[in-house]
Amino acid sequence: MTYFLLHLGCQMNQSDAERVRSVIESMGYRSVDREEEADLLGIMACSVRQKAIDRVYARIHKWNQWKKNKSIITFVSGCILPADKTSFLKLFDLLFGIEDLPQLPTILRQYGVPSQLSQTTPNDTSSTDSYWNIEPSYTSSFEAYVSIQNGCDKFCTFCAVPYTRGREVSRPSQEILDEIETLVEKEYKSITVLGQNVNSYGFDKRSSEMKFAELLHNIGEIGVRSKKEFWVYFTSPHPHDMYKDVLEVVSSYPVLANNIHLPIQSGDDKILIKMNRNYRIAAYEKIVNDIRTLLPSATLFTDIIVGFTGENEAQFNNTLKAIRKYRYNMAYIAQYSPRPGAASYRWEDDITTEVKSSRFHAATNVLKEVALEENKKFLNEIQRVLVYKKARRDGFYEGKTEGRVPIQFPSDNEALIGTFVDVHVTEARSFSFAGELCAP
Amino acid sequence: MHSYQKHTVISVRNLTDTVYVLRMTREELEFSPGQFITVGLLNNVHMREYSIYSGVKDDYLEILVKDIPQGYLSSKLHQLSPGDEVRIEGPFGYFLLSEEHLSKPLHFIATGTGISPFHCFVRSHDIDTYTLVHGVSYGHEQYEYEDYSRKNIIQCTSRDTGGNQHMRVTAYMKNKELEHNAEVFLCGNSAMIYDIFDLLTAKEKPSEHIHAEVYF
Known part of the structure; x- marks a missing residue:
């Protein structure tokens, strides 16, 4: 029996997809790259943009056509808005929330697909807790994502996640620490702790669970105990809950990587109010200052939306000022597009496509300047690099620095993939470096 | 994970033709004044956010709703009867009064049903150092002003002279000097x-x- 799984969207979805793969493979299914060869076809859907949802509809219409000639089963899970859920129920054979993943073998059995696992009695306690107990089928042997939280309580007006993934639920800390410890034992080198708002970890459990800084402290201790070299990242924190203690812990442990992703979204207080971000630029700036003081060599990444409903030139210029002032190494800049289900979807999308595009290019150009200036500070330095893959360019390999800046260097040694090397930075570009491998 | 709680409707109290208070059972919901909840019908996928109108000491839960006929939910909530059930998630939000705020002069400025969290503030905290400026269209839109200290509330009406001030909230605030703290x-x-x-x-x-x- 074979399966094909398409995952759309963010790292959270990727992490969920790894767990879905585990469950399916434990039932005896084998993954195939060509969907035409699969008996079981699934999609981890994403509702962040209409385009992603359109892809789900296009795919299922195609698969349903195939049903005329072959026996296949289709399923969908992931981030799905209530309205799409109603439609998907009619189009897919199976639809399940990620928290119901442990029940998938039972669901498939009820659908008439027997397997070794589906013959067993299912655990009836369907909850996010038990879904997290499923060991993911990691798609990399050295890089892994570890979910610590599901859902979101922030209700940013541009985002539909609270309506698709539901409330913030923190995974038990011991499970997180066990998973990370296992990954470290298996020689994983890059571990990213994932959640919609990682730094509000534990808030939902009130005093019965540790808070994010303490969780990071415990992860740091795993690094100390293991005496192994690895980097732990976290994404994304919300500026509202970003307290100094988190940065202090990061500065205390070498395994907690010097890279902070702090989404600003806009550099204008009024746009932030309209986005329901619940912080002001003054508060954001204070966090950036703390980062620069406590983590002077850290790279700073952010997320920005340009052309949000009602954004005028002056407000957009405040975003440009913010890019210049906070000196990001990388910013994921998006042109605003109304997301069905999000609160802002009810507002007029009154910034034209041309203006959004022009702001996108203007913001990108400022970012390029700033990032280049920042990256030049690393020129002629030796950077520790985790090697990811062979570069497209013949005779080169590609990796990332601790600050997650991509770097290419000449080599023909495939054995370097998944290992740390030292690279002498010989060229700084806006979003990458070039360098020479140092002798081991 | 979606983890809503069922609450039972106790009453629907009309304040004007279109604005009403939906009172529901509290069901031990803990919240901080100023927070909001999401509310939906049991058989409907749509949920909407509403600030909590009642106070933390009240043994019921209330929201202040404007009936928008073309909306997904507000008209349906308006038609509910005592004994009907709704689903609620939350509380959420950070529109809160801290201990530090309580010792300072407070200015609450609202338009329409935006008065809701301030009603919750006043019912929950023992405060008298506040001014509430409420902007509405007409003078009859006095949403239970008896719950506030009369000296603390200023109604700004834009379409008639029934309020304390016949002007928009912004015009009223233009000439208002606020304490530095x-x-x-x-x-x-x-x-x-x-x-x-x-x-x-x-x-x-x-x-x-x-x-x-x-x-x-």
Whole structure:
């Protein structure tokens, strides 16, 4: 029996997809790259943009056509808005929330697909807790994502996640620490702790669970105990809950990587109010200052939306000022597009496509300047690099620095993939470096 | 994970033709004054956010709702009867009065049903150092003003002279001098919030002392 799984969207979805793969493979299914060869076809859907949802509809219409000639089963899970859920129920054979993943073998059995696992009695306690107990089928042997939280309580007006993934639920800390410890034992080198708002970890459990800084402290201790070299990242924190203690812990442990992703979204207080971000630029700036003081060599990444409903030139210029002032190494800049289900979807999308595009290019150009200036500070330095893959360019390999800046260097040694090397930075570009491998 | 709680409708109390208070069972819901909940019908996928109108000491839960006929939910909630059930998630939000705020002069500025969190503030906290400026169209839109200290409330009406001030909230605030240590809380439509925000920052009020909750 074979399966094909398409995952759309963010790292959270990727992490969920790894767990879905585990469950399916434990039932005896084998993954195939060509969907035409699969008996079981699934999609981890994403509702962040209409385009992603359109892809789900296009795919299922195609698969349903195939049903005329072959026996296949289709399923969908992931981030799905209530309205799409109603439609998907009619189009897919199976639809399940990620928290119901442990029940998938039972669901498939009820659908008439027997397997070794589906013959067993299912655990009836369907909850996010038990879904997290499923060991993911990691798609990399050295890089892994570890979910610590599901859902979101922030209700940013541009985002539909609270309506698709539901409330913030923190995974038990011991499970997180066990998973990370296992990954470290298996020689994983890059571990990213994932959640919609990682730094509000534990808030939902009130005093019965540790808070994010303490969780990071415990992860740091795993690094100390293991005496192994690895980097732990976290994404994304919300500026509202970003307290100094988190940065202090990061500065205390070498395994907690010097890279902070702090989404600003806009550099204008009024746009932030309209986005329901619940912080002001003054508060954001204070966090950036703390980062620069406590983590002077850290790279700073952010997320920005340009052309949000009602954004005028002056407000957009405040975003440009913010890019210049906070000196990001990388910013994921998006042109605003109304997301069905999000609160802002009810507002007029009154910034034209041309203006959004022009702001996108203007913001990108400022970012390029700033990032280049920042990256030049690393020129002629030796950077520790985790090697990811062979570069497209013949005779080169590609990796990332601790600050997650991509770097290419000449080599023909495939054995370097998944290992740390030292690279002498010989060229700084806006979003990458070039360098020479140092002798081991 | 979606983990809603069922609450039973106790009453629907009309304040005007279109604005009403939906009172429901509390079901031990703990919240902080100023927070909001999401509310939906049991057989309907749509949920909407509403600030909590009742106080933390009340043994019931209330929301203040404007009936919008073309909306997904508000008209349906209006038609509910005692004994009907609704689903609720939450509480959420950060539009809160801290201990530090309580010792300062407080200015609550609302348009329409944006008065809801301020009603909750006043019912929950023992405060008298506040001014509530409420912007509505007509003088009859006095949403249970008897729950506030009369000297603390100013009604601004834009379409008749029935209020204390026949002008928009922004026009009223233009000439208002605030204490240097005042905390300002804004709740309602984004146009009002933007205008007041500009007005206050032009008067060099630091933005961290301006708190806002946009209704959408």
